[in-house]
Amino acid sequence: MPLAVSCRELRKRYGDVIAVDGLSLDVHRGECFGLLGPNGAGKTTTIEILEGLLTPDTGDVEVLGLRWKTHERELRHRLGIQLQESQFTDKLTVEETLRLFRSFYAQGRSIDALLAMVELESKRRSWVVKLSGGQKQRLSIACALVGDPDLLFLDEPSTGLDPQSRRQLWSVLQTFRAGGGTIVLTTHYMDEAEVLCDRVAIVDHGRMIALDTPKALVSALAAPKMVVQEGTLEDVFMSLTGRHLRDE
């Protein structure tokens, strides 16, 4: 069985800024793979290249054993995608939005099943503009799951969510994985990566600077002072990328 995602030596530059600088990675079927990194590290550019929304300057991408150039339509039917900043139409209801997205796919889940999965049944007839941040995010996940995808791409899915909404999101993603699905997600929440991901790649300045299971990274790289009180992935992240604050 081919890998879910395989890319080699991706490079993408915007003017003087090198967003992705020779990045290679493999994601296995059934895996949940996390891309971690500070703002501006190149996570979004990388995931958008994998999603076929951006073309790399150089490098090679295969998704589900297929290439974007030759199999775009088939890939679009088999992927679920959630983007960081997309907003749905304010004055459509939750159900109308889902039905619209459902119409694009030949195969997929029923609207009722999706509403149940993301616990939005009671909001079925509410306009999108009336939803809370967490509810909008769940609608966005439901739209990504509408075609019953083999592979799910999520770009910072829990940014801006309160703790309850995050837990709810995690449980939706765990259900998806239990059904055999593969997930590639970006996040800058370390606890989220530890809970969800089988393996994480830490990315900075467009390069991969670490790749392993969360546990292995913690035991190998967490600062020595953390030995007494067990280290976390957060410590690993800080020691690798530095402690200074960064702006987007």
Next chain:
Amino acid sequence: MTSNDTRGGAHHPLIELTLARLREFVREPEALFWSFLFPIVMTIAMAIAFPSRASQAVRVGVPSGAASDGLRKTLAADVGIALRDVPEGDELRELREGTVHVIVHPGDPPTYRFDPSRDESRVARLVVDNALKRAAGRADPWSAREDAVAIAGSRYVDWLIPGILGLGIMNNGMWSIGFMTVQARLRKLLKRLVASPMRKREFLMAPVLARLLFLTPEVAVPLLFGWLAFGMPIRGSVMSIAGVALIGALTFGAIGLLVGSRVRTFEAISGLMNLMSVPMWVLSGVFFSASNFPAVVQPVIQALPLTAFVDALRAVVLEGSTLTAVRGELMILATWMVLSFAIALRIFKWR
């Protein structure tokens, strides 16, 4: 969990996309209000400003004072003349403002003061001249028999209403589609949609189709208003009026898509829309005949989509022309439609 029926109860994507645009539009009450009210407000305003002039008296002034008594008596006897006294310092102002069209100064011979570049002043001069010479004892060699006919449909208001109808369809098509497109781009909804298996062509066709469903009231409201309020004749068949309106609406929808195909801000889309539509407001013969413009620019004016649309609407509504009779105009519209849509599909920015 997977449902096997195709599209899980949803309609064909083109229908779902069209429904989404329709819902978005009807849930915006202001947009709805203006798209139906605009042509009526415009027609009433223009009908008040430019009433039918056939039976109107010409407005003639004479200087205040006893010196004008003789003139005043002679001119007042003519039913075609509305007479008023003009104080000495106000003559130029009253002429400029059109309160009077000509001022007659007593004398032998009298003096006519008027601006020969104004049509109504030239007419008033002729009426005054005729009245005074007859009163002075001019003998006419003969008097022509007058065969006066009243042609419904030849008044300004009759001519105006199909023009305003065309203008309304152009505006609604271009602005609603252009704005919705820019909004979807700003909100990154376009980017999300192209990340799905949606067909781009269908996305671009949907708003144009959604416009068509609003076309019936958009056409019917101003025409019925003209018929009921002004007795405007509707001579064409429903089929030919519908046919012209349909092709026009599709054309301006496609132009709206093209204008909105790469724009990222509301300021830019407003500017571009005005750049496209304002010249047509002036040149395309909506408010006054396009034949007033010099012959050199006529080929350009005739090639504009609004000129073709308004000409075709007037022909079917006022003259009862068939679709075959206006095929030249329809061809111009179809060319604009096909080219705009094809270019929009190519250059459209989805991110």
